[in-house]
Amino acid sequence: MRTFGLWGRFASLLALLVASSLSYAATSSTHEYVLxxxxxxxxxxxxxxxxxxxxxxxxxxxxxESAGHTGLSHVLEHMMFKDTKQLDTGEFSRIMASVGATENAFTSRDATAYYQVLAANRLALSFELEAERMHNLVISDEEFARxxxxxxxERRQRVEDRPAGIAYERFLATAHQASPYGNPVIGWQQDLESMQAEDLRRWYQAWYSPNNxxxxxxxxxxxxxxxQLASRYFGPLSARELPVVKPLFEINSPGARRIALELENARLPSLYMGFNVPVLNTxxxxxxxxxxxMLSGVLDGGYSAxxxxxxVRGSEVASSAGAGYSPFSRGDNLFILxxxxxxxxxxxxxDLEAAFWEQIEALKQTPPTQQELARIxxxxxxxxxYEKDSISSQAQQIGTLESIGQxxxxxxxxxxxxxxxxxxxVQQVAQKYLTPERLAVATLRPKPATDVATQ
Known part of the structure; x- marks a missing residue:
């Protein structure tokens, strides 16, 4: 009965997707242009x-970014809300707020994006302002310093004051030895301290152009x-010669890499295991x-995974645990437990690491069931x-794929x-990729209290 229920749910959801797609297709279409x-x-x-x-x-x-110059992309994202030749600091956001738009930006490992959600008849305003800061940003020493x-x-709050933030940052640095994915998006503290406004001006000139x-x-x-609007506002901007970008591949051997951290303000021990794996690009x-x-879903795809x-509920070796993998990055990524x-x-x-290995070995020995895959x-x-119901989710998906070259x-x-x-x-990729040769491990433990000397 349970198997029938699982397949029945799959069939019902498939019917829902078909119905949703038909409704969605009746009101949508996608067009691609290059100016x-x-x-x-x-x-x-x-x-x-x-x-x-x-x-x-x-x-x-x-x-x-390269060694010694981390954090440039993220700091530049902040500066894009400052002065341009036609706009004063903060004016971009004030104008957007005046027309009822919501707006923000983010920096990731592979892209920097700026977005607004607004009334459809205000799109020209968005294009006009984005074209202005694409081409006419002014980076003053004073605004940069502030x-x-x-x-x-922000780094102090997100990383330095959070043991989990420190541990995860060091884990990525350990796991990525041949690509800059080991660098934090926000930048290393010493690189932020040595950054100059001129560094940011060069970064802006190198990368912020219409052909990028x-x-x-x-x-x-x-x-x-x-x-027509894009041609009007972005069309007059000049293309620039872009720096050469090389593919990002990671080192897969000769053995596991480990880092152990003990931090005074850590409350609970934590384990991070990352296996170097390919993505769509590599x-x-x-x-x-x-x-x-699918392997990630078998391990961590909800209550029955x-x-x-x-x-968590069976042996109770873990109070919390999970798995994750995304193929949508510019270079080799991690399969994380x-x-x-x-x-x-x-x-x-x-004990927890041994339990993870038991799950891995079980999948290497016996493939998952059809019922497990149906659930995923x-x-x-x-x-x-759900994504088709959100215009922001649709745009995010499009931008993510296009920004990595897909x-x-x-x-x-x-x-x-x-x-x-x-x-x-699923069994084959577990056998091929979840191996000690591809593994990086980070452990975080609460630092023991210093013994107080007695007289």
Whole structure:
């Protein structure tokens, strides 16, 4: 009965996705353009509400930075809300607020993006302001010095004052030895302290140009009208010669790398295990990345997944634990297992690591069941249905794919490619990639209290 229920849920969700897709297709279509100056424009018409999300993505993030110069992309993101030749500091945000728009920005390892959600008839204003700061940013020494202090305070709050933040930062630095993915997006503290305004001006001139930008628009718009607006505001901007970008591959041998941390303000022990694995950009066979996603779901895909059912509720070796993997990055990524041992039951970090290996070995010996994969596929369908209801989620998906060099069309193939993965393929990627040679481990323990001398 349980098997029938699982497959029944899968079939019901598939029917829901089909119905949702038909409704969505009736009101949406996607168009791709490239302006003469190299700017890429992707417009998805979605006429269900009179709003639009407008995003400008630059193909530059922390993974483009070199030793001694980390944090540049993130600090520049902050400075983009300061002075331009036509706008004073803070004026961009004030104008957006005056028309009822919400706006923000973010920096990742592979991209920096700026976005607004606003009434569809205000799109021209968004383009005008984004074109201004794409080409006419003014980075003064005074504003830079002030904003750099803001970023260093942000780093203190997110990393320095949080044991988990320190541990995860050191874990990534240990796991990524041949690519800049080991550098924090916010930058190393010493690099922030030595950063100069001129460093940022050079970074802006190197990367912020129309031929390194993707403009994504999703909402109640006409694609040809959006193209006309883009040509009007972005078209006159000059392309620049871009720095050469090399592929990012990681070292997979000769053995496991480990780092152990003891921090005074840590409350609980924590374990991080990361296996170096390929992504869509680096995999010799694309199906492996979809099998790795299914493997992640088998281990950590909800209440009935193996980690939750066997390690948290079963043996209770973990008070919390999980797994994660994303194929959407510019270079090789990590398949991560992490958790907190259940110390109240007498378990420690070594016990939790051994339990993770037991789960890995079980999958290497015996492939997952069809029922497990059906459950994961049902979750994927649910996620896709939800994403189609959000214009911001649609734009985020498009921008993420395009910024790493993939096409937005990859998302349209996602369900079919995941559904085609077999239990044996999941077993194969577990055998191939979850090995000690590809492993980095970080442990975090509370530092023991210093003994007080007695007289």
């Amino acid at each position: 003469p100056n190299g700017l890429k424009l992707i417009v998805r018409e979605d006429h269900r509400a009179p709003v639009v999300v407008s995003q400008v993505w630059y193909r530059v993030g922390a993974s483009y 904003e750099l202090q803001v970023v260093m305070e 930008a993707i403009v994504v628009v999703v909402g109640d718009v006409d694609a040809e009208e959006v193209l 995999a010799s066979e694309a199906w492996e990345t979809y099998a790795l996603r 193996r980690i939750e059912s066997e390690l 992490n958790g907190v041992p259940n110390t109240q039951k007498g378990y420690n970090l070594e 596929k049902a979750q994927v369908i649910s996620s896709l249905v 096409s937005w069309r990859v998302a349209d193939q996602e369900l079919d490619l995941l559904s085609a993965i077999t239990p044996e393929q």
